[in-house]
Amino acid sequence: MVTTKKQRVVVGLSGGVDSAVSAWLLKAMGHEVVGIFMKNWEDDDDDEHCSSRQDFLDAASVADVIGIEIEHVNFAAEYKDRVFAEFLREYQAGRTPNPDVLCNAEIKFKAFLDHAMRLGAEKIATGHYARVRERDGGFQLLKGLDPLKDQSYFLHRLNQDQLGKTIFPVGELPKTEVRRLAAEIKLPNAKKKDSTGICFIGERPFRDFLNRYLSHAPGPIKDDRGRTLGQHVGLSFYTLGQRQGLGIGGVKDKKAARGGGEHAPWYVARKDLDTNTLVVVQGHEHPWLQYRSLVADDVAWVGGVAPPAGPLAAKTRYRQADAPCSLAAPDEQGFALEFPPEALQWAVTPGQSAVLYDGEVCLGGGVIASAELGATAGTTHRAPAEVAAR
Structure with missing residues (x-):
């Protein structure tokens, strides 16, 4: 833990087990803890594709068990302007953005941090697996001690002011210990699965979702010899290294199968916007x-x-x-x-x-x-x- 001084700490309660245990640890240390649930998406937000409604119920149940207040805060407008708009611009330009990195920098450690400070917080806390260390008058961002869960990659855009106001309570724990603590203190979400992906896509097919927001034009799929293997549905829907969803699984060529023989899978190797061409290669180890x-x-x-x-x-x-x-x-x-x-x-x-x-x-x-x-x-x-x- 970063601090032992008793402080007013606002915790981002996502409904997941990591933030729940974070809040409990801070309360056990004697801090004045307040929970905030962040709603970051509203467009076609429904139970089928996006779990935000259930997540809030889980977060509220956790707050009740721990004995802390919880506030529901809507950051959907900020998210759409600062994260989603950039997400679409990058995809339209043929790149593959990482919305989790941008969300941390723009929402969780900016909009959320500002809101927490207005509530009189001295620190904020989240359930990320990372650590903060004060050194030589500044703050260092350290990896979480669990190498399988370390999330410092997603937090690398945080600055000194943000780190100085942040606590990562589970950063020094392995995930197995977090699960054990959650079960021991009978948190209602102790066995809840970790969330994957981002809420505005949820469980819906990624391509179907992007299709509503991005312009696209079909074009040729070519291999490393320049042979046309099929047609892509729009370059924005593919990323380098992609293996699934190429629509050319039946095309085999032993000579072209570098690194895997004639049944080696195909991977996206290049997206050429000038010619609207998707270039694919066969074999994971292709040069x-x-x-x-x-x-x-x-x-x-x-x-x-x-x-x-x-x-x-x-x-x-x-x-x-x-x-x-x-x-x-x-x-x-x-x-x-x-x-x-x-x-x-x-x-x-x-x-x-x-x-x-x-x-x-x-x-x-x-x-x-x-x-x-x-x-x-x-x-x-x-x-x-x-x-x-x-």
């Missing part, structure tokens, strides 16, 4: 899916200034192991990363976040703007851009 460098912009540094260039570790997507890298040209606008041959990055995707680490310390990161294929990509086949242009 066109292996990247040796990237450039990121729209950066956010936890410490307020860019770290010095040199060796660090990075994640180019959530739930991957830290990869060794060399940081070059870091500043307040962008940076470049170079990965060694033994740590080429798979399907580096523009729009996603590249997050930097020095051991357990999350330094910040940026939005991937471009990436360069690894040295092993020199094959007898044309480059992905040449294939798309044919």
Whole structure:
């Protein structure tokens, strides 16, 4: 726990077990705890696709068991302006954004934080698996101690002011212990499954949802030899490394099946907006899916200034192991990363976040703007851009 001084702490109660145990831990420490449930989506919000109504009932039940007040706050307008609008712009531009990163920066640690301060809070708390450490007059964002649940990747855009006002009570606990505590204190949501995805999509098919908001035009799907395999339904509906939903599962070619034989699955390797072409390759280890460098912009540094260039570790997507890298040209606008041959990055995707680490310390990161294929990509086949242009 970050602080032992008794304070007024406003906790974001999502209806899930992590935030529930966070609130209980803070109350057990003697803090004055108030719960807030954030409603972030209203358009076609229904029980079939979005669980916000049930989530609030669960959060209210938790508050009742713990013995704290709970307030229902609607941030749907802020979410639509600051998160969803950017989400659509990025998809329309052919990139794949990460709305969880933007939601944390714009809603949970900005709109929610501002609201909590107006309620007289000294700190806010959430159920994220991360930690805050005060060091040399500043604040560091640390990984959660449970490596399977660490969520620092999604929090890398937090600044010093935000971290200084934030507590992550479960950041030092393994998820198994959080579940055990929830059962021990008889929380009503002790066995509730972890939420996945984002509420405005919920359980509905992702493509069907985007289809209502994005313009799209069908175009060719080509392989690494320039052969047309089928038609895509619109480039915005695909992301690099995607395997499912390509509609070409029956196309086999032993010679083209790099890294997996004739029955190797197909993966999206490139989206070319100029020619409206989707380029796919066969086999997870295909050279066109292996990247040796990237450039990121729209950066956010936890410490307020860019770290010095040199060796660090990075994640180019959530739930991957830290990869060794060399940081070059870091500043307040962008940076470049170079990965060694033994740590080429798979399907580096523009729009996603590249997050930097020095051991357990999350330094910040940026939005991937471009990436360069690894040295092993020199094959007898044309480059992905040449294939798309044919």
